[in-house]
Amino acid sequence: MKQILIIDDDEKLGELLTQYLARYEMQAHVAMTPSKGFEMIKKLKPDLLILDVMLPEKDGFEVCREIRAKSSIYGQLPILMLTAHAEVTDRIVGLELGADDYLPKPFEPRELVARIHNILRRSGDDATLREIKPINGIDVDTSRREVKLDEVVLDLTTMEYELLILFMQYPNKTFTRDELMNRLRGIDAELFSRAVDTLVSRLRHKLGDTSKTPRFIKTVWGRGYTFIGEQR
Amino acid sequence: MKQILIIDDDEKLGELLTQYLARYEMQAHVAMTPSKGFEMIKKLKPDLLILDVMLPEKDGFEVCREIRAKSSIYGQLPILMLTAHAEVTDRIVGLELGADDYLPKPFEPRELVARIHNILRRSGDDATLREIKPINGIDVDTSRREVKLDEVVLDLTTMEYELLILFMQYPNKTFTRDELMNRLRGIDAELFSRAVDTLVSRLRHKLGDTSKTPRFIKTVWGRGYTFIGEQR
DNA sequence: CATCGATGATAAGTATTTGCTTCATCAGCT
DNA sequence: AGCTGATGAAGCAAATACTTATCATCGATG
Known part of the structure; x- marks a missing residue:
């Protein structure tokens, strides 16, 4: 901190x-x-x-x-x-x-x-400038703020981008909604809102991810979300 | 550098x-x-x-x-x-x-x-004299300070020209307004002014570019602007 | 010292993002 | 299977960010 x-x-x-x-x-x-x-x-x-x-x-x-x-x-x-x-x-x-x-x-x-x-x-x-290792087809160039998924450039909003960065910094770590809320700067939501879910959903969508068979963001039922590090 | x-x-x-x-x-x-x-x-x-x-x-x-x-x-x-x-x-x-x-x-x-x-x-x-590769129909002759768009010579002001040069040196890089402010010599604006936006707007106008379907300068929402290098 | 062009400020008009609501769906449990 | 609480997704609305027209200012020019 x-x-x-x-x-x-x-x-x-x-x-x-x-x-x-x-x-x-x-x-x-x-x-x-x-x-x-x-x-x-x-x-x-x-x-x-x-x-x-x-x-x-x-x-x-x-x-x-x-x-x-x-x-x-x-x-x-x-x-x-x-x-x-x-x-x-x-x-x-x-x-x-x-x-x-x-x-x-x-x-x-x-x-x-x-x-x-x-x-x-x-x-x-700053976290947003730290190097981020390519994982699972996603490659982030923080100095250009450019995200590539399988060589295709993605157009992410500020929040989506920051969420992704956070996830990729701690692959396989399960974040609770609370945690995500606090760690994402600028998030400004009611205490018990679904803002985080919405954000995750939108990011998933742009990543072409599905909640059922996730390639990137896995739902941890009752706890939160995990970014999947490596295929196994 | x-x-x-x-x-x-x-x-x-x-x-x-x-x-x-x-x-x-x-x-x-x-x-x-x-x-x-x-x-x-x-x-x-x-x-x-x-x-x-x-x-x-x-x-x-x-x-x-x-x-x-x-x-x-x-x-x-x-x-x-x-x-x-x-x-x-x-x-x-x-x-x-x-x-x-x-x-x-x-x-x-x-x-x-x-x-x-x-x-x-x-x-x-200097950067303003360094050779700049023609991109996407724009050809800059730095020694003559002449800019051609699709073979037509454009009449740019100092600031517009320098902004364009800066953009073309780093195609696909997203510049924040802060960055542009600092990198463009001579810019002298208040803290919360839209000076950069205005400048971008003017350059776009002269390039015949539109913010909605940009051919050259793309708005990166919540971040800044990007000069589009290649069609993808 | 009047004029003109360049450039910054301002503000009204748009566009996009983002949080919230709602409802369908799903996981876990009995 | 049926129940319960959690999650996903679509749509809406408010907040936030961007665009651009217009005006003000400044400096160069004659």
Whole structure:
């Protein structure tokens, strides 16, 4: 699970974000001050840092600069900055500071998640960019976001694609609906809906798969679904 | 991918530049001293050299002069010089030294990228000058900056042209809007604007393409756009 | 300094995706 | 076989994403 450190003195925002990010398989931690932040970076070794510009002690620019300066300690920790308004753009993202992206407040939580994924992807750390081994006739080129089934290119929607990726990363693992719901970013359904079933059904359809004699996605009655790894 | 060699003793700047240039499909390498630099030029055969004026051992002017003097060894390696301040201009760019361009510190990263492209273009090595294979009825003559669709010359604006070039260099690759935004130099849009969509739309229009049954540019829903390479 | 073309912003109009409902079907059980 | 709860699939509707016309802005040009 991705660890996210938030340095922001707005307690409420921190909590909301923590809660929200949890839905997307990210564990957030909040540091209210820069000094606390530095401490936590060392302890937590987060995968990404969300940094508010307005902070006590020193501002976010300063913090960012410091982290970049001491890259020997902090490495290339990806940084997303939250700015009070839409100004300053290039200065932040650009070299001078070395942040990876910025987001003006107020922002949509979705937007934040999208950006986090973006950054993680750029730093080569995201699931959707990890190499996926061809299995059973399906070949995924994650850098092109292209899926081939028996050499034929498939046209998948975002959700379908992500579901497939998830399955292929863990062939033969049985996922419960709950699990799938949580692991698929952006899924936004009622607790007891059949959204997952629907999604699986649609993916199956595009894969030319049938639930009765599945080549790819097997139904595990009472539990969930399994992506079949190898023919045996 | 373009190889860029940076000779600069400022470690931090080097790292940040490396990171930043990576976004634009350029692989940067840093040499902290001139002697190390010469060594790496021979090994790497970079496409362009970024040279700081302030260096240990000998200054950037000296390095530049030496490279030009030994053109039999180093060829016409394009050189971009970084100067501490805005002075000295002509001396650097002029014949005396033979640098191709200069940029005073501090600079905007965008500006640097723009200049790199400029130099590479002049030295006939840039993407916009690289040969582009005719695809699907579109034939681009990069040296004349002329685009023919089914033997008819099209009148494209700068942005449209660059977008097309980018697409044609990576047929069948799906670009996200973010990616396009970053890769198209000169694009300067707000965070949530439809600037890219607009541009695509305009290019499509001039190509006589329709979004519904695209011959060239396919919309990848939820992701971005793809230039169709071959009919399948 | 007026004009024109290029380009970004905006918003109304479409299109597609996706969650939900419903109902037929199926697995597991007695 | 018959019952029960789980699953599959089709259709619908709301949410979300895309297209494009139009306007505003900016810079180049004369």
